[in-house]
Amino acid sequence: MGHRDPRRLSRRQFGVLGTQVSGAVIAVLLGIPIVGFLISPLFRQQQAVWRKVGDIAGVPDGEPTKFEVAFPQDVWTTAEENLAVYVVKTGDNTKVFSNVCTHMQCPVRWETALHQFLCPCHGGLYDINGANVGGPPPKPLPQYVHRTDGTTLFVQNRFTEEI
Amino acid sequence: MIALLALIAPAFHGLQTQLPAQAPQGNNIVGAQIAIGSLFSLHILIAGLVSGAAELGPAIEFLGYVRQRRNYDRLAHGLGRFITYYFSVSSTIAILLITVLLVGFWGHFWTTIVTIGWWPLFIEAWTFVLQVSLAYLWYYTWEPMRAFKGVHMAIGGLLAVASFLQVYMIDVIASYMLTPTNPQNPVRLALNPTSYPLTVHRTVGNLAYIGFAFGGFCAIRYLRAKTAENKRFYDWAGSFGLLWGVSMTLLQPVVGYSYAKEIQLHSYGSWYKMMFGSLSPVFLWQITLLGIMFLTATLYFARRLRTDEARGSGILKLLAVGMVLTTLLAAQPYALGFSYETVAAAGLNRPFWDGGLINPLGSMIPWKVLALMFYTLIAIAAVVWYLRGLPGVVWGSARRGEQRILMLMTILTMLMMVTMGFIRENGRGPYLISGEMTIQGQQAVPSAQPTPQSSP
């Protein structure tokens, strides 16, 4: 072996190289589709849909009122899921809040006694304008993109700001 | 036996449902308040020690048995002697509080609280009986039962359980007064929103307190000790007491913070008073005092290791510097006036550079929370490095300086206990039972909690 030209591959080195290359080829050919499969849902655009919430003429001023809206679940299933929206009217101004807490996305509820939105999971508090005023939530309560047609409210399955 | 008595107790309970509309009232309300305040402080200072000793003593005895160390046995025996001496003093004050002051001055309140907290108070009374009989048994059978150490330790264990139960039962009442729940349901009563945090806070606190207290006591005995053996023992016991006290105290920031969190959710008015209102200066003093306590302990650790040139004294000095910085951060006042409430009332709730009186570096979130976290972390590091250095320490060689620190530590701890008691007793004001009964009128007023406002 020693008298061989060191610049040339020995039979043994060739064997080692061949094994490693074969392994790498298999790993790459398997890996690319698997990683692509895993992250592909992240690049899918969610379809924007408008849904009717209902007539908000009866919503009292300064008191959040809960409505339920059905949105498509947006993958293969045709089933829809109900989401809760809180409609808050203050004068002419209408805000449509989601009930998703910005801390851990638990379901927020309006507590009349506290006059605040309370997240029961970790005690997050939001005031009537959705500002995070107590507990751990880092951001204000998310608002839905909405429009009104007379007194009929429509919302889109998107928030005005990312959470 | 308790279970048996508990079974027949409802029969007596039925007799109690008729309340007098108005009990005779004391004339001098302020005088009574001062009397109650000072007597309660005294009660907390002594009762905390007795119940801490009754929980820690058996644990030390067990440790001594497992490790086959005579020092631990002697220390546990000493704690047993302390309990037998001071149990009667402690319970005399407690009974004085109940009979003379509570029943005498605030009869209506007392009747109400007995009706609400019948079960806890009933068990509480029996834990006293259990505690005293077990404590005397435990102490006086020490030598005779040396051959039956297992049985003796079991008696000690029962004593510890009785003492814990005693603290828990009175905490049920005390926490109910701050965060009332439906008193008809005994489980709701026993597990009211602050009963867990208060019980953990107090039990851990009592355990820390007894450690610091016998640390200071042993320091005095060390300085007066004549024999080499006594010097060895008191030096070791003082160090052990401080080490134990710090180890327990460093659990308190987490428990205390959680306690405050429950008060915020369930008794907003009291919380506001403590954080932003008239009690906030006391709270600031308390968090500063906590830092001073940790700092003093770290200094003891560093000095004790240096005396015997054991390793780790340098790192402990560094930790002490970190503790000074943390204490300075914790001591930052949020409002540069009496309290946030007064500053806000004057319309000056702006940062000081905008001409206001607010110091953003003193805000609870995140600065005080960070300070509390650093307290805990630095204290853990200090305890660990002291333990690492301990094999290099020769007991009996401590200097006067270390012993003075131990005594100072005892005084700081007592200050802390009084401060905590003051905040607790005044946090509910003007209510005796939060939202239901006031100090002055003693009338049950309809639930009128202050409306929560956005916390700044």
Next chain:
Amino acid sequence: MRRRLSAAYEWFDERTAIRSLLRKGLYEAVPVRGAWFYTLGSATLVLIILQLVTGIFLTLLFVPSVTEAWQSLNYLKEHDAFGSIVRGIHLWSAYILLFVIGLHMVRTFFSGSYKRPRELNWVTGVGLFVLVLGMAITGAFLPWDQAAYWTAVVVTNIPAYTPFIGSFIRALWRGADTVGPITLSRTFGIHVWLLPAILFPLIGAHLALLRKHGEFGSYINYRGAYKSREGVDVPPAPAQRPIEPPYPAAPSEELWAAPLQTEDFYPHQTFKDGIVSAALVIVVFILAVAIGAPLEAIADPATTSYTPVPEWFFLPLDELLVLVPQQLIPLVLVLPTGGVLLLLALPFIDRGPERNPFERPAVMVPGAFAVLFVVILTLLGSGRLFNL
């Protein structure tokens, strides 16, 4: 007949060497004293096998789909008494497994068994602990009732607080921005395939390492224990009897290399193992029949009356979520991650030869603090949830 059987056994042994395998497996030496504490490991194994078996049979019915997962389990609850027991066993043995594996870990920690040459036993054990926790959390998503749904929402949202790549990790697990059909499919796959595929080989490695170095046991089995006796300054003389394999555990310090007294694994240790495991399985069975596995109302994202309550083993972390203020939320990731990293590093930090827990306070005390903090957070968390 007997001769025939014995001949068949000879035939089989000639081709598989089963006899020497069995002999090696069964008649190995284990330390004598404190043997009841060593049953925690085998109890963990038995409970994991219980999980595997009941889990396999549950997949014969369960449909991992947001529209049908709850229905399939509701069918089980309403119409299939034995199936309900199987699901009950799956749930309760998981709960008890978490408890027992925790005790097993604490026992190992206190006895100092992780020291040279058994560092990798400990490291694989920490890996198993994390995997079992992962199994428990992913399993909690699957029934798609209210409890499961909100657990899924909160748990998948925690990694979102990782700096820079947080929302990417959350979306990777959820398969979308919000919890939905892909979340359930992915979590199901992780629960029944991905994690078990790592878990079971790791169990093999853990057991192989155990057999290689022998059970350490406790310091009381060793000559080094003399130090905890006051007034004894010299270690006792080495044992006169021959030391059985796998002892001495090499390379280990002389005082801690071989136990003073050993006995055969079978039937002495297996007797104790059997008693403890059987007792646990009986408890699991009783709980499965008497209480069973609860199934709440079907998941409803629009609820404003339901209060999500975490699984009990999640309580310390949930209480942290309450206590940690908004600017410091990533702490709830840092603390558990840091804790696991510290656990992995433990045998490489605490390298001294001493095994007696009372002689190693610099390790025991921080460990005790960690346990205390977890216990206190659990207490505070349960008190808080009770009063919601």
